[in-house]
Amino acid sequence: MYKLFAIANNTFKETIRDRILYNILIFAVILIGFSYFLRKLDLLQDPRIVIDLSLACISIFGAIISIFIGIGLVYKEVEKRTIYTILSKPISRPFFLLGKYLGLLMTLLVNVAIMTLVMYLALAFTERGIDLGILRAVFLTYVELMLITMISLFFSCFTTTTLAAIFSLSFYVIGYVTDDLKILGAKSGSYLASQATGLLYQVLPNLNYFNIRGAIVHSLPISLEQILLSTAYGIFYIAIFYTLSIVIFSRKDFK
Amino acid sequence: MTAAIKIEGLSKFFRVGFWGRRVQAITDLSFEVRRGDLFGFLGPNGAGKTTTIKALMGLIFPSGGQAWILGKKAGEVGVRSRVGYLPESPYFYEYLKGLEFLDFYGSLFQIPKKVRVKKAEELLKLVNLEGAADLHLRKYSKGMLQRIGLAQALINDPELVILDEPMTGLDPIGRREIRDVMVRLRNEGKTVFFSTHILSDVEMICDQVGIVNKGKLITTGKLGELLNPRIEYYEISFSRLNPAELEGLKPWVTNTFQDGNLVHVTVPAEEHKDGIISRVQKAGGTIHSVIPHRESLEEYFLRQLNRSG
Ligand SMILES: Nc1ncnc2c1ncn2[C@@H]1O[C@H](COP(=O)(O)OP(=O)(O)OP(=O)(O)O)[C@@H](O)[C@H]1O
Numbered sequence: 013m014y015k016l017f018a019i020a021n022n023t024f025k026e027t028i029r030d031r032i033l034y035n036i037l038i039f040a041v042i043l044i045g046f047s048y049f050l051r052k053l054d055l056l057q058d059p060r061i062v063i064d065l066s067l068a069c070i071s072i073f074g075a076i077i078s079i080f081i082g083i084g085l086v087y088k089e090v091e092k093r094t095i096y097t098i099l100s101k102p103i104s105r106p107f108f109l110l111g112k113y114l115g116l117l118m119t120l121l122v123n124v125a126i127m128t129l130v131m132y133l134a135l136a137f138t139e140r141g142i143d144l145g146i147l148r149a150v151f152l153t154y155v156e157l158m159l160i161t162m163i164s165l166f167f168s169c170f171t172t173t174t175l176a177a178i179f180s181l182s183f184y185v186i187g188y189v190t191d192d193l194k195i196l197g198a199k200s201g202s203y204l205a206s207q208a209t210g211l212l213y214q215v216l217p218n219l220n221y222f223n224i225r226g227a228i229v230h231s232l233p234i235s236l237e238q239i240l241l242s243t244a245y246g247i248f249y250i251a252i253f254y255t256l257s258i259v260i261f262s263r264k265d266f267k
Numbered sequence: 268m269t270a271a272i273k274i275e276g277l278s279k280f281f282r283v284g285f286w287g288r289r290v291q292a293i294t295d296l297s298f299e300v301r302r303g304d305l306f307g308f309l310g311p312n313g314a315g316k317t318t319t320i321k322a323l324m325g326l327i328f329p330s331g332g333q334a335w336i337l338g339k340k341a342g343e344v345g346v347r348s349r350v351g352y353l354p355e356s357p358y359f360y361e362y363l364k365g366l367e368f369l370d371f372y373g374s375l376f377q378i379p380k381k382v383r384v385k386k387a388e389e390l391l392k393l394v395n396l397e398g399a400a401d402l403h404l405r406k407y408s409k410g411m412l413q414r415i416g417l418a419q420a421l422i423n424d425p426e427l428v429i430l431d432e433p434m435t436g437l438d439p440i441g442r443r444e445i446r447d448v449m450v451r452l453r454n455e456g457k458t459v460f461f462s463t464h465i466l467s468d469v470e471m472i473c474d475q476v477g478i479v480n481k482g483k484l485i486t487t488g489k490l491g492e493l494l495n496p497r498i499e500y501y502e503i504s505f506s507r508l509n510p511a512e513l514e515g516l517k518p519w520v521t522n523t524f525q526d527g528n529l530v531h532v533t534v535p536a537e538e539h540k541d542g543i544i545s546r547v548q549k550a551g552g553t554i555h556s557v558i559p560h561r562e563s564l565e566e567y568f569l570r571q572l573n574r575s576g
């Protein structure tokens with residue numbers, strides 16, 4: 013447990029000081045802040061624009077950050093040859109991966125927290141005020157980001173950073189359009205296309221389950237059950253991709 | 268007691284390139300390192316030293332054969348708490364400071380914080396980096412990284428220390444310091460296994476050496492026993508000998524070398540040595556030195572490498 017924390021903490025230290033990460037974060041923060049000024053325009057008086065845009069920012073920039081920190085994780089350790097000393101200590105490979113992943117989750121948490129704070133800062137000046145209910149949407153977005161981070165980590169176990177970025181990004185996009193893809197495939201009339209999109213739909217995680225942003229923006233009711241189910245769904249996929257990562261990582265030669 | 272390191276028929280090939288061409292890195296390697304020995308693992312570039320060491324540390328999986336460290340299968344996680352390892356040209360987390368770095372590695376052994384920090388300070392002193400405890404590794408020189416790498420390998424007070432080319436990148440003083448540390452560890456009863464391609468590194472300090480070339484073991488044993496104890500040749504230097512007399516020595520010497528007034532000759536046969544000395548003296552020459560040459564490790568090495576092709 014102690015060792016796990018040591019690795020996680022070291023990973024956190026490593027990623028949190030990345031300049032590129034700061035740039036992404038600053039960009040997101042500016043956009044969220046900008047949503048407040050958008051509202052000033054006559055057309056968009058509604059405070060909902062602030063929530064809508066902020067939550068979208070947290071999801072999209074959060075995903076970019078997740079992919080960015082996830083893809084380099086294993087590859088960088090191998091490339092920089094720091095992995096030799098770590099793995100020569102009494103640390104098993106699955107344990108090492110888990111520690112690294114937990115470190116990334118810490119980094120991610122800090123980033124999401126900062127974006128959320130800025131959103132609340134902007135909201136405080138509107139009639140909606142500090143509505144803590146929005147945190148439910150942020151929470152599910154965080155679960156989604158946890159999954160994306162794990163998927164990036166999975167790809168980083170066997171491909172270069174560039175390829176891992178492309179694959180992870182595809183995962184993110186397909187995760188959102190998987191419903192539409194299936195419908196499209198079924199409508200296409202081609203047997204092959206409908207089977208292929210059907211398979212994608214079955215196998216790949218559907219990221220729409222983590223998206224309750226619309227309901228939150230319009231203050232629609234959301235059951236606790238729905239949140240818990242979505243969380244379980246996320247953790248299930250995280251476990252699957254962690255297992256796959258271990259299988260690949262445990263057989264790897266560090267040459 | 269089991270051997271500190273035991274390797275049996277170890278082989279490893281890598282696949283390279285698009286077609287997965289096989290590159291044999293080590294072939295059917297077998298040898299043992301006894302506990303308490305200071306063992307030099309010697310071989311030219313590309314001989315397979317690093318590959319062997321990585322297999323011992325469980326960083327790569329052998330294609331054939333087996334290896335044990337401290338009686339446990341190589342690659343087992345538990346046994347690594349009793350082993351220290353310095354990789355070849357090491358790179359470390361450069362955003363950490365010297366002391367922080369050692370502290371981090373100590374924490375991976377679950378050494379309590381207090382003990383860890385004390386040990387880290389001790390080790391920094393051992394490798395002469397006391398002044399660099401608060402410096403980021405990013406700002407370390409190559410030699411300093413090599414030293415902190417050694418310190419890192421000793422943080423858990425290991426029974427077996429495996430060092431891959433611990434002296435590369437060090438100046439002569441640094442090399443000596445590392446050599447002293449290795450001898451000290453051996454004297455404390457630890458087993459030290461290190462690789463190098465520099466003969467003088469092993470000549471002075473090793474109890475045992477193993478020599479590899481092109482992935483195959485050429486020999487192991489005590490250095491003194493491996494080297495030819497016989498005197499190979501004499502080098503005689505003299506001056507003031509007339510050219511005609513010098514010409515007369517030719518049948519018995521293999522090499523003549525003129526250096527100002529001094530003439531150096533190489534006499535391969537022991538029985539001719541005294542004859543030549545008296546001949547030079549009779550002709551009015553002055554003998555300056557007579558140096559017997561034993562086979563050096565260098566020559567032994569070349570002889571073995573030539574034999575193995
Ligand atoms: N990752 C790899 N892929 C392909 N071939 C490799 C790889 N690593 C090593 N080799 C090959 O295996 C052989 C042994 O390499 P190794 O690094 O073990 O040698 P070494 O004795 O450590 O050499 P050096 O003194 O240069 O460090 C070499 O022929 C090398 O080309």
Ligand SMILES: [Mg+2]
Nearest residue numbers: 316317318355
């Ligand atoms: Mg090497």
